[in-house]
Amino acid sequence: MLRVNAERLQDRLHQLSTVGATAGCGVTRLALTDEDRAGRDLLASWMHEARLTVRVDDLGNIIGRRAGTDESLPVLLGSHIDTVRNGGRYDGALGVLGALEVVETLNDAAITTSRPLEIVSWTNEEGVRFEPAMMSSGAVFGRFETAYVYGRADSDGLRFEDELRRIGYLGEPSNRPDAAAAYLELHIEQGPVLENAGKPVGIVDGIVGITWSEVTWTGQADHAGPSPMPLRRDALGAAARLVTAVEEIGTREGHPAVATVGRIVVEPNVINTIPGRVVMSVDFRSLDNEGLDRMMLQLEDKVRGIGYRTGVDGTVVRFWTSEPTVFAKPVIDAIAAAIDELELPTHRLWSGAGHDAKYVADRAPSGMIFVRSQNGLSHCETEYSAPEDIEAGANVLLHATLTVAGAR
């Protein structure tokens, strides 16, 4: 039975991880930085070595195409190579290099699939440097206007379009991935479910809905010394109460719903001044839209109550929502069949994190394969998946691809 070359895959994961490597064995390769360019150059060179026809679209997505025996709709395999700040070596990279390993394995075995295969590396999945996340898969499949994406700016005011041009990856609109027969994305789980279940790979039923809000607290900056406690309007005092309230909202909603305050910006943020302004993020996730709306109602209620009690003005802006996605049954079935064939233990689960597969699913039957994450950790330097789990995941991707692309 056909198997991937696990050593080659590990070697490439390692090589890519040296681009933007951090002292703590992680990776910082934010979208459209010099590190991202170096990572793209390396990926493109590997695509050429694998005899793929490489093209770049107007969003910087890199597509490597392998012809099929007939020119029907292609099967897309992909993920992303940008990372968060001090992120890990597998998040995103595994899906792109796993797809490349599938192609290399087919090359080695001289197998041509009926359908063409296209490996896609999506630009700016993480949404750390340029918000929102999954920006370019979203743009390709109609969620965002190109002009909107081009105008997004990082915290230094640098625009997406300018940075894309600067790193030399501004391609043609006609190069975008188009309609596809199926989309498969291999990814680390980024959570503890597979580890708790003791399973190396998971079949993903869908992606939870996510909504992001920004809460701004406006109090009164003042010298820390001479302002009596009862007269203060401390923006951080209000924000702290909301951090606790958000935690309670998530806990009350119950698994797999979660609620997180990940970012907080305090002004002026000096030791001897009462904070006058705080901007904080709120991230809610739920299996259904009703859950998201229920949590938002509670958030707005808490902001009103805390504002009333502290004398600090709070405003909530819900600026981004991603509805829950249910993956396509034929693709899920192909993944399940591959796992069966490979005689691997598995588990079905929902993804708590967003992935490019979510937007691709708007237009093409899509599915995801999860690989177990040690301690459930990701978006950190200690993100780790065991080589045998990665091998298992890549083999599942290989055989699911053979099914949906049709192998001779």
Next chain:
Amino acid sequence: MLRVNAERLQDRLHQLSTVGATAGCGVTRLALTDEDRAGRDLLASWMHEARLTVRVDDLGNIIGRRAGTDESLPVLLGSHIDTVRNGGRYDGALGVLGALEVVETLNDAAITTSRPLEIVSWTNEEGVRFEPAMMSSGAVFGRFETAYVYGRADSDGLRFEDELRRIGYLGEPSNRPDAAAAYLELHIEQGPVLENAGKPVGIVDGIVGITWSEVTWTGQADHAGPSPMPLRRDALGAAARLVTAVEEIGTREGHPAVATVGRIVVEPNVINTIPGRVVMSVDFRSLDNEGLDRMMLQLEDKVRGIGYRTGVDGTVVRFWTSEPTVFAKPVIDAIAAAIDELELPTHRLWSGAGHDAKYVADRAPSGMIFVRSQNGLSHCETEYSAPEDIEAGANVLLHATLTVAGAR
């Protein structure tokens, strides 16, 4: 009766406020920046115009000396011209330019005091760019070693000594202010006490004790989506609970004690990652050392309790303490006599903020005059004192100086 030229003083306060001016009508003139250098150059030019003998010591303190009729110990008049980020136009500047106005008034009236007068502009009072605050008055009067001060670095790693040399204000140790007959510092109140009392100027009895601590929370950074609420070790969740606890500690201790969390740094501080590490400041102030110790004990207790309940490790480092200071009776009496003579309404109060006068008081009889602050605000762009209050404060400084320096 002799009076300052209020218009000249206002004009100079305005001119100095244009150096580092912010869009919001405030000032950002952090210690040893290019803005600080420009402010120093302007001040030195005014000192020369006022026929003072100008010298700079090895801490960058600028001293302008006016000879007396006898060469006894001088009377020092001073404050600072550095500001916080987005600070105001009066904090510090008023004490230096008020002292300059006293000299100009004496020049205009051809009065020579018995004792020499020295105007001192102390380097880095605010402690925003280089911690701790009141760094150079502390170094001159034996609180800090010169090597310690020189080695302090800002958040970009730039050292105090290097930056002092860069801006051209690294002078000689022999130029430091020495023993003095008295020290007088005119300053805005930075609190609401005089405004609530309806008085333009205040006599300061002393300065509350201050202690600064840094609390570090170490949890586990993780992707916001797939981590179930009960399994999280969210460093910001722990920090938020401590912000509320610190507020309660200050409120329970009671006026004029206060407790403030002014700074909080979250890592990685991105919207979709559970914060793994938070560093936060805690500022406690009290009339006596016992009050500070009592608040510290409660802080340590709270950090232990929150750490236990959240699974996040908390450590407390108390890194700086400034004991309460009681000002010298003869200087307080001279200020009170000047206020009487000028027939001004007044109020006695404690300073909730630290000032250079605190360290000078270690070696010389010292006192402070406060000017009413509109809405009690300072360390912000809307810091404001009415021209008539500033004039009243400068006249009090003038007459208290005549008393302690001896006028013919």
